[in-house]
Amino acid sequence: MPTAKKLKILFVTSEVMPFCKSGGVADVSSALPQKLIEQGHEVRLVVPKYGAIDERKFKIHEVVRLKDLKTKIGEKEITYSLRSSFLVGSKARVQLYLLDQPEYFGSRHSLYHDTSSGKEFEDNIERFSLLSHSVFDLIRLLGWIPDVIHCNDWQCGLVPAHLKTTYKDEEIFSDIRTLFTIHNLSSQGEFNKKHFNLLGLPEELNSNDSVLHKNKINFTKAGIIFADSINTVSETYAKEICEEKEQGCGLNEVLKARKSVQGIVNGIDNSIWNPEKDKLIEKKFSVKTIDNKEENKKTLVEKFGFDYNHDVPVISIISKLTKGKGIDIIKSAFKDLMKLDVQVILLGAGEMEYEMFFEEALMDYRDKFSCYIGFDDKLAHLIEAGSDMLLMPSKHEPCGLNQMYSSIYGTIPIVRETGGLADTVENFDEKEFTGNGFVFQKFTAKDMLKEIKRAVNLYKNGNGAWTKLIKNGMNKDFSWNESTKKYIKLYKEILN
Numbered sequence: 001m002p003t004a005k006k007l008k009i010l011f012v013t014s015e016v017m018p019f020c021k022s023g024g025v026a027d028v029s030s031a032l033p034q035k036l037i038e039q040g041h042e043v044r045l046v047v048p049k050y051g052a053i054d055e056r057k058f059k060i061h062e063v064v065r066l067k068d069l070k071t072k073i074g075e076k077e078i079t080y081s082l083r084s085s086f087l088v089g090s091k092a093r094v095q096l097y098l099l100d101q102p103e104y105f106g107s108r109h110s111l112y113h114d115t116s117s118g119k120e121f122e123d124n125i126e127r128f129s130l131l132s133h134s135v136f137d138l139i140r141l142l143g144w145i146p147d148v149i150h151c152n153d154w155q156c157g158l159v160p161a162h163l164k165t166t167y168k169d170e171e172i173f174s175d176i177r178t179l180f181t182i183h184n185l186s187s188q189g190e191f192n193k194k195h196f197n198l199l200g201l202p203e204e205l206n207s208n209d210s211v212l213h214k215n216k217i218n219f220t221k222a223g224i225i226f227a228d229s230i231n232t233v234s235e236t237y238a239k240e241i242c243e244e245k246e247q248g249c250g251l252n253e254v255l256k257a258r259k260s261v262q263g264i265v266n267g268i269d270n271s272i273w274n275p276e277k278d279k280l281i282e283k284k285f286s287v288k289t290i291d292n293k294e295e296n297k298k299t300l301v302e303k304f305g306f307d308y309n310h311d312v313p314v315i316s317i318i319s320k321l322t323k324g325k326g327i328d329i330i331k332s333a334f335k336d337l338m339k340l341d342v343q344v345i346l347l348g349a350g351e352m353e354y355e356m357f358f359e360e361a362l363m364d365y366r367d368k369f370s371c372y373i374g375f376d377d378k379l380a381h382l383i384e385a386g387s388d389m390l391l392m393p394s395k396h397e398p399c400g401l402n403q404m405y406s407s408i409y410g411t412i413p414i415v416r417e418t419g420g421l422a423d424t425v426e427n428f429d430e431k432e433f434t435g436n437g438f439v440f441q442k443f444t445a446k447d448m449l450k451e452i453k454r455a456v457n458l459y460k461n462g463n464g465a466w467t468k469l470i471k472n473g474m475n476k477d478f479s480w481n482e483s484t485k486k487y488i489k490l491y492k493e494i495l496n
Contacts, residue, residue: 007041007491009033010146012135014128014155015111016047016096018088019058022111024266024401025152025183028233030087031269035484037092044144046135048127049083049098052109060085060098065141071133073126074198078104080130082138091271099134125191125198128219132158133200136167145172148491150179154189157223158199161211164226165202177494180227182220182261184398185241185249186324189219213250224254229494231262233399234420238263247396264487265423266399267480268408273384275409275474280381285410287474290467293385293410300386304370306343313459314343315452316387316411318380318402321350321358326393326416326443331357333445338365340456346371347383384409389455393440393448397421403437407473413437414455416448424478428469430458436473 015021016029033043049060066082080101087094100106104127113120121127139145151159160178167173193215196206205211211222224230232238238261240247248255255261271277275293276286282299285292298308319325330337331354337344346358346369358371372379384390390406392415399420403413407425415421417439428435438455440447459466 005040007036007148007488007495008144008146009036009041009043009491010135010139010149011043011045011152012131012149012156012159013045013047013152014131016045016087019047019053019085019096019098020050020111023184024233024399027269027401028181028183028266029152031267031480032484032487033094034087034092035267035480036488037094039484039488041488044095044097044146045087046082046097046099046131046138048105048131049100050108050111051106053098058085058088063097066097066138069134069137069141071130071137072200073129073133074195076126078130080134082134097138099131101130104130124189125195125217128155128189129158129199131155132162135159136162136173139176140170140172146176147495148177148179150181150491151223151227152181153183154187154219154223156180157189157219157221158201159223160226160228161201161205161222165205166200177228178226179490179494180223180230182223182230182232182241182398185220185232185247185251186396188213188221188249188251189217191217191219193217213254218251221251221254224251224258229262229490230255230258230260231264231490233263234265234423235263236422237398237419240419262490263423264483264490265420266401267483268401268404268478270408270479273381273405273408275385278381278385280378281385282382285385287410287471290410290470290474296382296386297388298386300345300382301343303382304343304345305366306368306370311460312341312343313388313456314345314386315389315391315414316383317344317346317348317391318383319346319348319350319392321348321354323351324394324396325350326395326448327351327354329393329443329445329448330391333449334361336445336449337452338368340453341460342368342456344369345383345387347375347379349374384411387411388459389414389452391448391452392416392421393443394418394421395443400424404476404478407436407476408478410470410474412455412469412473414448414451415439416443417441424476428458428472430462430465433465433468434472436469436476 013029015026017026082097085096213221283295389412397419425437426435427439438451440451
């Protein structure tokens with residue numbers, strides 16, 4: 001173990017902003033390494049180079065000693081390179097290595113799925129086996145030996161397994177430790193066990209006592225079993241995946257066997273999400289100039305074809321349109337929601353059933369409902385700034401970010417008590433004036449509607465209570481500062 005205070009962290013991920021993104025792991029993979037460097041630690045990052053990544057924009061260049069490397073995936077010899085760049089726009093320069101392999105990554109513009117069929121790429125097992133092997137080639141060829149390899153989600157789950165087995169006798173790797181972060185347990189990287197030879201792992205791991213789960217290869221299980229430490233992205237989610245059968249997604253017992261799964265809630269990047277500095281909104285504002293928020297509301301409602309009325313609250317939904325995000329209970333409650341004196345705006349895309357439902361609702365309730373099916377980052381910022389409330393009734397939510405964005409933009413989150421939502425949104429107490437949102441427990445349309453009505457009533461009749469609620473949220477510190485300290489502490493615990 002190093003005696004120096006400065007840590008060396010190799011951060012391995014399958015996506016990172018602004019290079020490539022499908023979910024919150026991309027935001028974490030950008031923000032956390034930057035914060036670690038600001039705290040005086042040394043961080044480098046490995047990510048695949050997908051076809052949609054713009055080489056010129058990100059100034060991606062060759063590294064001679066990392067060019068035309070060869071490894072075997074099963075019986076197939078693969079040639080690949082690790083190319084270099086830096087995180088763009090970061091205060092701290094984060095060295096980035098991009099795994100460049102045209103067949104597996106460069107020819108694909110999406111990350112994990114075939115966009116035409118919606119199905120996962122059949123060779124994902126090969127693609128992310130290669131990602132794991134590339135980590136060890138990088139360390140060996142650079143001679144830069146990290147103290148901790150920080151692995152994120154199933155795509156990186158083989159790294160701890162290889163470190164403890166395939167590469168265990170190589171002295172260069174002997175002092176390295178691993179942290180495996182579970183961002184979302186519902187995706188586990190499951191594959192037919194007949195493809196075990198593609199992993200490059202010892203044959204003795206080819207069993208349900210090891211990296212197989214219910215006779216399938218399971219990348220997440222590999223990470224859980226072999227990592228030196230495991231964490232997830234909120235304290236409540238850490239408890240849920242160990243104690244609740246549904247949230248554990250079949251791996252409850254495997255997680256319990258590890259005895260300790262730590263929860264560290266994600267922060268938000270306040271260089272991007274900050275109403276005082278946000279260039280993507282109509283008018284900047286702060287907790288001292290809350291009245292300026294109203295200009296954003298005017299612009300927002302007019303953009304979506306509504307008449308502006310201060311007394312009519314705007315409830316927004318920014319979400320993937322899936323059952324797990326609670327879209328089914330929104331659908332069940334929609335007629336009753338439309339009976340309230342509100343304007344509802346939706347931004348999102350997902351399952352066809354829900355996209356079609358909201359497109360039809362647009363025709364039936366044009367005077368009080370509008371939507372944009374898809375995603376637009378600039379629009380997301382305006383919605384967060386201009387709405388009065390954000391509805392987030394997730395069935396499962398490991399951490400969530402939008403509820404934190406909305407709080408600091410003075411937009412009140414209405415959420416279900418689960419995962420990171422439970423850890424970041426405190427139910428408003430109308431007597432004590434404490435809390436920063438509205439929280440319901442049961443995953444039902446009835447309970448959700450009850451909390452929406454309470455929020456609408458407070459907005460219309462709460463006098464100073466609504467302003468107090470806004471200030472409670474805007475004064476919250478959701479930055480990465482505290483979470484970064486917790487990760488540094490966890491790294492040091494692993495090394496000890």
